[in-house]
Amino acid sequence: MAEEKQSNINVALVHFPVYDKTGELVVSSVTTLDVHDISRICRTYDVDTFYVVTPLKIQQELVGNIIKHWMKGYGARYNPTRKEALHCVKVINRLEDAITDIEQKSGRKPKTFIPDAKDFPQSISYEQGRVEIIKDGAKLLVFGTGWGLEKGVIERADVVLAPIRGLSEYNHLPVRAAIAIILDRLLGNP
Amino acid sequence: MAEEKQSNINVALVHFPVYDKTGELVVSSVTTLDVHDISRICRTYDVDTFYVVTPLKIQQELVGNIIKHWMKGYGARYNPTRKEALHCVKVINRLEDAITDIEQKSGRKPKTFIPDAKDFPQSISYEQGRVEIIKDGAKLLVFGTGWGLEKGVIERADVVLAPIRGLSEYNHLPVRAAIAIILDRLLGNP
Numbered sequence: 001m002a003e004e005k006q007s008n009i010n011v012a013l014v015h016f017p018v019y020d021k022t023g024e025l026v027v028s029s030v031t032t033l034d035v036h037d038i039s040r041i042c043r044t045y046d047v048d049t050f051y052v053v054t055p056l057k058i059q060q061e062l063v064g065n066i067i068k069h070w071m072k073g074y075g076a077r078y079n080p081t082r083k084e085a086l087h088c089v090k091v092i093n094r095l096e097d098a099i100t101d102i103e104q105k106s107g108r109k110p111k112t113f114i115p116d117a118k119d120f121p122q123s124i125s126y127e128q129g130r131v132e133i134i135k136d137g138a139k140l141l142v143f144g145t146g147w148g149l150e151k152g153v154i155e156r157a158d159v160v161l162a163p164i165r166g167l168s169e170y171n172h173l174p175v176r177a178a179i180a181i182i183l184d185r186l187l188g189n190p
Numbered sequence: 191m192a193e194e195k196q197s198n199i200n201v202a203l204v205h206f207p208v209y210d211k212t213g214e215l216v217v218s219s220v221t222t223l224d225v226h227d228i229s230r231i232c233r234t235y236d237v238d239t240f241y242v243v244t245p246l247k248i249q250q251e252l253v254g255n256i257i258k259h260w261m262k263g264y265g266a267r268y269n270p271t272r273k274e275a276l277h278c279v280k281v282i283n284r285l286e287d288a289i290t291d292i293e294q295k296s297g298r299k300p301k302t303f304i305p306d307a308k309d310f311p312q313s314i315s316y317e318q319g320r321v322e323i324i325k326d327g328a329k330l331l332v333f334g335t336g337w338g339l340e341k342g343v344i345e346r347a348d349v350v351l352a353p354i355r356g357l358s359e360y361n362h363l364p365v366r367a368a369i370a371i372i373l374d375r376l377l378g379n380p
Contacts, residue, residue, distance in 0.1 A: 007357075033223060037364050044356035044363050081362040126380035166234035167197075167377055172271040173234055174227050177370035180363070184371045185380050187357055190316035 007048040015054040017150035028146035037176040039085040045183040051098040110138035114157040123160040202241040207340035218336035227366040229275040235373040241288040300328035304347040
């Protein structure tokens with residue numbers, strides 16, 4: 001099935017431009033655990049590339065060093081499933097770089113899917129999302145960190161998905177849990 | 191809806207008896223991040239109690255100290271959503287203590303749901319699981335750490351659920367991601 005050809009699903013985790021708790025635009029810090037967990041989740045759902053987006057050189061180096069540690073030498077022998085997951089990670093400066101990279105590898109501009117709490121003209125249900133995601137052509141699912149992606153980024157999305165609401169009013173899932181649930185809703189075969 | 195009365199869904203994360211990578215029965219270590227992430231996931235899906243199961247006193251104290259830090263003083267002011275999530279956490283010695291605790295609060299023995307990779311006579315699909323989970327009476331969803339729950343624990347489960355399979359052969363989701371996906375499959379309203 002999906003193994004036969006390169007998957008056309010990609011994921012980006014964006015650390016700029018995002019809001020902080022006061023509503024200011026900031027660069028959020030990379031959480032190394034996000035890199036490990038989300039790469040495993042991406043690998044499970046056959047995502048082609050997981051882009052970690054940060055303009056900060058020092059943070060880019062941090063992610064690069066994590067990948068190096070687990071891809072080579074002791075880390076790779078100790079934990080081969082982590083090594084396998086990290087294969088799909090790419091660190092980039094800006095979200096636009098993910099779009100360029102996908103265009104280069106797939107020959108077309110990806111359709112962008114972004115979850116957001118508010119209603120936008122491009123908002124669709126997960127049921128519709130499952131139909132959209134299997135259509136031909138590359139896709140890029142974009143997730144924000146901190147207190148959410150800058151509004152302009154969402155306005156430019158091709159598709160906006162509802163946020164994950166559980167059964168209570170509590171609405172503070174870790175981004176890694178939200179990504180797991182959203183990939184399963186869009187791509188999973190329960 | 192579910193807010194009107196006490197939820198009858200409970201979750202247990204078991205650190206003994208589980209297998210290690212060589213197939214030996216061991217006590218796995220508590221991962222503090224699991225406590226934070228899974229409590230947030232449980233709070234989102236209106237789980238009543240999240241039981242952290244470990245027989246090791248030192249690990250029980252560790253979890254107790256984390257909870258204390260975020261429930262009182264600086265931690266609680268700095269991150270109130272973490273505080274709210276940790277309200278549902280209870281540390282216990284053995285899985286049987288969760289069953290006794292649920293019996294005491296709900297008046298009946300909970301039905302146990304456990305995901306496992308193998309087929310058991312009690313195995314059902316997630317579609318059937320959604321029907322079972324909303325039936326009257328308390329439920330306890332049990333998740334293992336390490337390389338999985340001791341086989342006898344699974345044999346005694348009322349319901350066995352399929353493991354989460356994505357779209358690839360890669361089958362190494364972090365337990366926190368698997369719990370997020372399984373709660374969404376059983377209880378979510380996409």
